[in-house]
Amino acid sequence: MEHNARVEPAPDGGAARFGEEAWQKLVSFSEMLSAEGELRGLVGPRELERLWTRHILNSTAVCEFLPDSGLVADVGSGAGFPGIVLAIVRPDLRFDLIETMERRTDWLDHVKQELDLANVRVIRSRAEDMPKRYAADVVTARAVAALKKLIPWTLPLLKPGGHLAALKGQRAEQEIQDAHSQLMKFNAQRADVYDVDVWGSDEGTRVLLVEKMK
Numbered sequence: 001m002e003h004n005a006r007v008e009p010a011p012d013g014g015a016a017r018f019g020e021e022a023w024q025k026l027v028s029f030s031e032m033l034s035a036e037g038e039l040r041g042l043v044g045p046r047e048l049e050r051l052w053t054r055h056i057l058n059s060t061a062v063c064e065f066l067p068d069s070g071l072v073a074d075v076g077s078g079a080g081f082p083g084i085v086l087a088i089v090r091p092d093l094r095f096d097l098i099e100t101m102e103r104r105t106d107w108l109d110h111v112k113q114e115l116d117l118a119n120v121r122v123i124r125s126r127a128e129d130m131p132k133r134y135a136a137d138v139v140t141a142r143a144v145a146a147l148k149k150l151i152p153w154t155l156p157l158l159k160p161g162g163h164l165a166a167l168k169g170q171r172a173e174q175e176i177q178d179a180h181s182q183l184m185k186f187n188a189q190r191a192d193v194y195d196v197d198v199w200g201s202d203e204g205t206r207v208l209l210v211e212k213m214k
């Protein structure tokens, strides 16, 4: 596949970091996004210039908050961040990508087929409309909504003792304060912010981790 000149090149050393198979799939995912992402209205042209650092590698920051085994639900996956990236890096975990827009679930299904991601299920739904019995070990979310909205959407999707890991920016602490009553109402045990280094990028990121009561 021909590379778009504006697309940020992949960093060196990815195969050593993520394993050969996962790295090949991450590169293929970047190529699919470069070729089709703009046309399909999934990523803006400026975003292709920072596809690796701002999006693909940024998504990997959630890895250290994933469970040893079980089910991860990525709410509002959009073009596949962080859900597709995490599913590639952790083929031993099951991933449900819960996304409300058909255009985006069509894309996510296409990526699942092309990259042969047997651990991925694409679910077209709003997070808040998922069945009551749904129970994930971890829910992930990036750029979906402020925490006070995310809590009612995502804590009901978690098993007791499960975690919401949301990629957030500088206002993460303020978001926790603003979500105080939702955190109490939906049985959050604690909410903390972690500064995380992102491999291959100079830009770190922040993960807001909410634990649901056991």
Ligand SMILES: C[S@@+](CC[C@H](N)C(=O)[O-])C[C@H]1O[C@@H](n2cnc3c(N)ncnc32)[C@H](O)[C@@H]1O
Pocket: 075, 076, 077, 078, 079, 080, 081, 082, 098, 099, 100, 101, 104, 125, 126, 127, 128, 141, 142, 143, 144, 153
């Ligand atoms: C700004 S995009 C972010 C996409 C991706 N997470 C990322 O970081 O690039 C937000 C996505 O969340 C989806 N979304 C918004 N509200 C949702 C909900 N209640 N349940 C599931 N998906 C939702 C939108 O359709 C959109 O694809």
